[in-house]
Amino acid sequence: MDFNDTPEEAAFRAEARAFLTANAKPRVGTRPVLRQGGLDAEAVVRCKKWQAKKADAGFACLTWPKRFGGREASPILQVIYNQEEGDFIVPRGLYEIGLGMCIPTMMAYAADDQLDRYVRPALRGEEVWCQLFSEPAGGSDLAALRTRAERDGGDWIINGQKIWTSGAHLSDFGIIVVRTDPKVPKHEGLTFFFLDMKSPGIEVRPIHQMSGARHFNEVFFTDVRVPDSQRLGAVGQGWRVSLTTLMTERLAVGDVQRPEVDDLVELSRRLRIDGKPAIQNAAVRERIAEWHARSQGLKFTRFRTMTALSKGETPGPENSIHKLVNASKQQDIASYGLDLMGAAGLVIDDDLAEAYAMFQSALLTSPGMRIAGGSDEILRNIIAERVLGLPPDSRADKGIPFNQVPTGRR
Amino acid sequence: MDFNDTPEEAAFRAEARAFLTANAKPRVGTRPVLRQGGLDAEAVVRCKKWQAKKADAGFACLTWPKRFGGREASPILQVIYNQEEGDFIVPRGLYEIGLGMCIPTMMAYAADDQLDRYVRPALRGEEVWCQLFSEPAGGSDLAALRTRAERDGGDWIINGQKIWTSGAHLSDFGIIVVRTDPKVPKHEGLTFFFLDMKSPGIEVRPIHQMSGARHFNEVFFTDVRVPDSQRLGAVGQGWRVSLTTLMTERLAVGDVQRPEVDDLVELSRRLRIDGKPAIQNAAVRERIAEWHARSQGLKFTRFRTMTALSKGETPGPENSIHKLVNASKQQDIASYGLDLMGAAGLVIDDDLAEAYAMFQSALLTSPGMRIAGGSDEILRNIIAERVLGLPPDSRADKGIPFNQVPTGRR
């Protein structure tokens, strides 16, 4: 075992660090990054500028083909770049979906001339993409989507509604899966397209989350016309294409979730119980120890994944544990931090709240973390079925035409 | 709200207490009653004597008809008697199943002359009964039993195996549910009998539990002959009869499970952490508080049930919460108590172990508590379905002939 980079990795790390040092400010201090609302116009401009700069320097989408501006690098280099970027303040939040999920799907299914047209502008950040999968009736049952596409000559006409679409209002293009045949079983009647988000008939409405944030959107489709040439995969093969999208490796390091255990340690040093620093309280200590063990366990599990990547192996569904463990841990740490503050834990006014109100903020965002991108329950199913090899749940909709599947008690 | 007996209840309580004071020793001290093995011959004699004495004084089976020796009393009087008896050392463990489940089923289904023959000797403790339901292949799926009975003139011939039969080796009679038609769906092919446990072809073998105890038995049936007159309910109605047995009110107070929270309080007063009594440790305190709240919650839930009983209402499936909460609590308290002892917590030698080794003992018996008489998972199902009205699990064996239901992957 060793924690050193290979010579190639070390060289790349130095190169990335040099680029970042020259172009961005290092992250200092412990004030957490709280992204309450969506991106405003100014933030969008900053994101676009930064992405273009990365692309110019050859640090955007490292694993992609050189002809689109990538380096055809091993995924471990992307991880290394992400680690380094994590130490700097750079504009984030506009391209994760497009570059992480949409374009990889395009690269698997779109025609060559389409790739020539779309990939490079996406990589350079000139065009933003979003992913239109979830629907109100779907939830954990993603394939139960109802948005319809009907053939009309060389086009398809889309009607329906998508939900939980990040960045829809800022996007130029989107990938979408829709139902083209409701008379066959659920997974068999779907077809996949990409489309212009400025097409007539598309309406985007932000969703007001419980935390106050508005990251997500509802997207309504009324007679939206999409040419058949923008179909990805065969008619009726949309589920298969969707799986490609969903399996796309997501190796982004992302912002560290705050509060982390160290924030709780800090808080308990400052607060007092019974006249002594709270950190001397055995109950506080036991919780800190348990959460620390969990955090470290996740960190080193990530190291094991990176080792596998480094050896050219493909990490699998076992990575579901990160969000599963983290989301509940966040919720528990947040709630416990407030308990230590007592009644003052209620207060979210910036100048009065402890620790920049990050505990209060996490109390309100963590419930969403436990649901979005696969609920706790779905993640446990994935681990049970795809890691441990247990049988699937018995399925009431199996083999039944989609339009005959029970959808409600009324 | 008040916690006083009605005048009738108070009079009865005084009467019961007078009887107990005259005939039994009060329970004193905190040494727990640990029943490691089954009952030995001497204990059986003590049980029989005590039951006869109770019957003579009119305190056995208070709710039963007077013609069998009962008082036709309200169930609340039985609860009161049990409470009072709980304060005394009396021999226990031989009649709970017979008087709590078997005879009530007989009273619902047997012929009058049979009741005249069997009920009074059971009430007087002269004849011991057991219940033969569970089978190795059944488990939580009780109705999946495979023991067969085939008609032979006026008799039935039973072949197969039962398991988890308490007191089978001490019993004179038993009630049994068997499969008489494997070609119809699971619940429809069962028939219910009572039988003489001394019948030729019955072999009883004790089961060695992980705790070392041998309360339960396997019972093997080889061509055991039972007259059709001992059938309870119609042929094919055995499941319905079984439900009667399973629903039988079980209001026994039983021995208090040890260690209780107070035992942990005692232990943490005696042990030291960091030079101070462990009870001053905040982590210990928080756990004590949580378990105390749970214990008290169960106690007062029982008070609510008694109030309902007292008003003539029938307590329902909501009573599943007692075992569900208690079994895990026992396991957790046991484990935590050992953690406070450190390495010495391993030791079970009587003269060295803390607190009469009750924490060690509970560590080994509580896993069985979480399974026997309805596992945690089955109890949660019962609460979800029968209290909250949620739909049943989807069932792969519904409507399928029993002999075509999948039973294994090989």
Place this chain on the structure above:
Amino acid sequence: MNFDFSDELKQLRDQVRRFLSEQCSSAVVRRSADGQEVFAADLWREIGRMGWIGAAIPETFGGAGLGYEGLCVLAEEIGRALAPVPFGSTAYLTAEAILTAGSDAQRREWLPKLADGSVIGCFALSEGSGHPEPAAIHARVVGGFLKGSKWPVADGGIAGITVVVARDESGQPALFLADLAGVRRRELKTLDPTRNHARLDFDATSVERLGGGWGSVQRVLDRAAILFAFEQVGGADACLTMARDYALDRYAFGRPIGSFQAIKHKLADMYVALELARSNAYYGAWALGADATDLPLVAATARVSATEAFDLASKENIQTHGGIGFTWAVDCHLFYRRSKQLGLTIGSAPFWKHRLVDLLESRNAA
């Protein structure tokens, strides 16, 4: 043994529940949540008119004389309805403090106005982070004038009077009564926008002393813990009902999500926690009514149990709802916020667990 509310009180409960389901609908709660009104003033007036605020206040002081069991029944419904009114601050804390520690004159002056809702009371205890312990009190009264800052104070922005915990001239914590006219108040943003909170800055505010020292403060907190436990039980019950209904209505994979064990067992766990909390709260109701000697231990037990139940129910209700559950539009988050508000307002779970064991020890020592 009659461990249940009387038929009269059960009728009252039904009546209150019907009333609040109409007069305190989600739309009313959301007017506070969305900042359109500071609290539901119309509802408050109605509640005062019905005599509910003064349920446990003796008739001689303008109360309804329903007794504490009646107040418990009301508290459960207030919690269930997420009522955005200063009920607890006025009835459980301010009125109780005056009843417990006030002189006859003080009772006669204030209790009738609190009982009919014409004066809102608040209880100024916290001074920022920390547990409600004597050591945390720095506010001080010298020569009848109070100096110090109290925050957060529930309903501090809308109250007419306050009971303040401050040190007297001998340095001992004690209860004081102040008119809030002229006191500098700052409204605070908190996790629960359906409840008003403020910071009160006392700068030589004239106060009058109520009787009693820290013992009286603790007595008020103990009794309030039981009443808030009923609010928590009501809230948890509402969450369980919401989750159950949603699990029956919502289909995934061709069947109601309530047929999946992951959801069934989650709801079963919520039910179990709720039942334990309810039973502990019931015993608290009895102890309040009987002014039982073990009330402090009973109160701590009820609070620990109810805080756990509402916490679990409110967060797993969101989880059961899935995506829609973490939108602003659905009420799940309002219960989740209220759960934390109630769980922190008179001291958080660790404080009450610690206190519970103190009391358990002194009981066992006795």
Place this chain on the structure above:
Amino acid sequence: MNFDFSDELKQLRDQVRRFLSEQCSSAVVRRSADGQEVFAADLWREIGRMGWIGAAIPETFGGAGLGYEGLCVLAEEIGRALAPVPFGSTAYLTAEAILTAGSDAQRREWLPKLADGSVIGCFALSEGSGHPEPAAIHARVVGGFLKGSKWPVADGGIAGITVVVARDESGQPALFLADLAGVRRRELKTLDPTRNHARLDFDATSVERLGGGWGSVQRVLDRAAILFAFEQVGGADACLTMARDYALDRYAFGRPIGSFQAIKHKLADMYVALELARSNAYYGAWALGADATDLPLVAATARVSATEAFDLASKENIQTHGGIGFTWAVDCHLFYRRSKQLGLTIGSAPFWKHRLVDLLESRNAA
């Protein structure tokens, strides 16, 4: 970044696993569980012959020089197989204590005999209830003679030598070495009958001093915590495999019980705890090999994580098995017992959690 064992060590692991699945079958474990033999002496001889006991002992002292990563790999398999041998007592504790604190002469005398299994070692620390803290040590050495009682001592009934923690003449806890010939021993019944435990009563037993004070004791405990964590990970992994296999084989209601979410999610939770523990243990293996400065914190983290994982896996394995799971005949309970044995033997979870935070504080302060 290469956060994995080398291919050579993976081959060793496969070899050890194969060997133990044959030579340390359930039948072998049960000979100890049922009291037919005190420990698996034949197996122990074989393990000694293979050089595994001395895996981390330098070759100059008769060891195999496989390094600590090698010893970790072995420990996982020992744990998986429930091996009823004094591996940990001899290799992680006694040999490590002599390596850490002994003189060259002491190392030369004892390590080769420990490495080949001809002498079994035990570590005499506990004196009845309590955490492994200096204040808990009352045994005392005066003029080279030890007086005091130690219990429980894992493998105390079968060991030839012992490393004892006792106070020296200045009253400071220190490490001493004693031959057990002539020492009064009493075999103890414990929760885990597959592991030998004894009480050792020293009555003026001649001892020799190893170097070092409490710092050395703690160093031995820290390093052993990582090695025991691997045993715990091995045991937890075995439990998860047992539970998974049973859930696939056992049918109820016409389908495998492993298709019910209650079982699926239970096993998923076991898997998650195991993966976290495994990752923390891996980092511990690295820290052992590198003698990293943060080894104490890493060790406490690995121990907390592994104790939690094995505890959960062993108890929920029983639960998954249902009725058959709490019979003596099925191995579930042997893992459950071993889980508690490993979880208590060098200090229980509360002790290590406390220590973890101490170390976290001093790291953050640095």
